[in-house]
Amino acid sequence: MKPTVLLVNPWIYDFAAYDLWAKPMGLLYLASRLRESGLSVYLIDCLDVHHPLMGETAYAKKPLRRLYGTGKYWKHRVPKPQKLSSIQRPYSRYGIDPQAFQKDLKSVKRPAAALVTSLMTYWYPGAFEAIGLIKDMHPDVPVLLGGIYATLCPEHARTHSQADFVIPSPSQYWPAKLDNILQTIIPNLQLKKKVEPFTPYPAFDLLTNIEYVCISGSFGCPFRCAYCASPYLSPPFLKRDPLALFEEVLYWHKHYRVRDFAFYDDALLTDSHRHICVFLEEVLRRNLDIRFHCPNGIHITYIDRDVAKLLFKAGFKTIRLGLETSDPQLQDHLGRKFATGEFERAVALLKSAGFRSDQLGVYLLMGLPGQSYEQVAKTIAYVGQVGAIPYLSEYSPIPHTELWKAAVETSRFDLASEPLFHNNSILPCWSGEALENVGSLKAMVREIREKNR
Ligand code: SF4
Incomplete structure (x- = not known):
């Protein structure tokens, strides 16, 4: 059986967030390259507005979608981090319920590795939460953290994220370091040696609905x-x-x-x-x-x-x-x-x-x-x-x-x-x-x- 790599696009924690054609391109490039190398990939997109396990609840209204595929995310008001307590605005977690995330996580039978991406530096709480939940459910699975926050603030990520590996490089460039780590983690992995930029196409087909x-x-x-x-x-x-x-x-x-x-x-x-x-x-x-x-x-x-x-x-x-x-x-x-x-x-x-x-x-x-x-x-x-x-x-x-x-x-x-x-x-x-x-x-x-x- 092919080893499975879990890919995670984490939640946004912020005062405001809106889907203005926002997708984790680097992660989707990685997904298609891993598939091309013979691995099975499983994506959990915490920002999936069409997630099958999400229904309208008393505290989360179905996100309103607007023109050309843009629109709102699932949103749940949460307490502000203590450091932002002086800001007089509500703070929210944008994305699916953590319970939906955990159900998805449970359905992946012992992944060989988990790759978590990150975007804005100040959204790191979402990546940390995803890493924590992965570690609770799959304590032996190595977790790799990449993306923009990991690239801009690698020391902060290494100190606080609990990731086993922090890879400071945007993932569309497929750094050699990532190859080496994956080859150490997954026995007999034959990664495609030469990776051309822009190919293969980012794996949008992994999304629930391609708007x-x-x-x-x-x-x-x-x-x-x-x-x-x-x-x-x-x-x-x-x-x-x-x-x-x-x-x-x-x-x-x-x-x-x-x-x-x-x-x-x-x-x-x-x-x-x-x-x-x-x-x-x-x-x-x-x-x-x-x-x-x-x-x-x-x-x-x-x-x-x-x-x-x-x-x-x-x-x-x-x-x-x-x-x-x-x-x-x-x-x-x-x-x-x-x-x-x-x-x-x-x-x-x-x-x-x-x-x-x-x-x-x-x-x-x-x-x-x-x-x-x-x-x-x-x-x-x-x-x-x-x-x-x-x-x-x-x-x-x-x-x-x-x-x-x-x-x-x-x-x-x-x-x-x-x-x-x-x-x-x-x-x-x-x-x-x-x-x-x-x-x-x-x-x-x-x-x-x-x-x-
Ligand atoms: S450096 Fe940044 S802000 Fe300036 S033109 Fe390029 S992308 Fe735009």
Whole structure:
């Protein structure tokens, strides 16, 4: 009998969470590679909104799903960790009941190993809970912890997680260290030696219901923004053959009737005429009834007339532009990615291609060290004047980024010792007047949205 490897996508513990095409891509890449190497894999997705063991209960209403596969998660209010007790907001566990998790766990007969992924650094309680439950039920099974938290905070993970192995590397890169550990744990395991990036396709077929598929035309990012960990997490920047990407889309559309595809690229439009445009032209040529979304945002500087037209015609429904701020000095400080006038030009081109204002969301950063609320207010007003919709992105301090040191020095919390304080919902680098004005900034955004409905 084939050995079974258990894969776990843990719960989110947070003040808020929403499924905006969020899937554990690294874990799903691992799953398909393990299957290809002859192992049996069993996925427990704690964020599965369609989990067969979940029914509506007095405390958990069935999650509301919205357009294009996005929507809410199962949610259960829980006490805040003691360290967050000063925050006056409810805190919740997002995902399935732990009892459903335990039933799933019980059905896996002695797995050879358990691989638990992690995402945001401040979501580590979910990964720890999963590890604890695995250890209770299968005390002899080695548990490996990987993913973003494990990569950014490996020492914290080693000290507190109870995992037998902490693997600080995003799993789509399949680090040699993981090979070695698995080969030690599973006797006679013959892992495929050469692993090509982007293949085999992430195992979305393991999900209970495929509402959408996340795709990548590239890994990493050629830019170096002061607040972002992409260059640390995913070096080097790799582009993929656009027609191979098309084949992946076709595969999910043809075999699983998937219509919604979310790009996970950090720099989707780089060298667009040789990459994304080739892909989109193929989508148009084959006349597929599919839709695309780019929750990560796209680069303003790369939007020209051809790109804007192709995005619209090929079925992009959700455009997000990364503006960050309208303050030129702050743009320089963060790592400038577009020139003066390019934002207005990009919005005008997208509109003349056919997009409505309410389809054009613009990410703005709020809560950076040293940033004033007036700067944010000016940026919101500017986006409204240009005719797009502002989306506030609350700054989360991330270890190994250029801005980390300033964040640690500015924060009202001890960021360096406690990842729970990296949570963007608490705006850890703002205090006093700035924090008091968050409500009015959100009201400005709501007003612009209302006008463009
Ligand atoms: S913020 Fe975006 S553009 Fe900047 S480094 Fe990160 S992924 Fe790249």
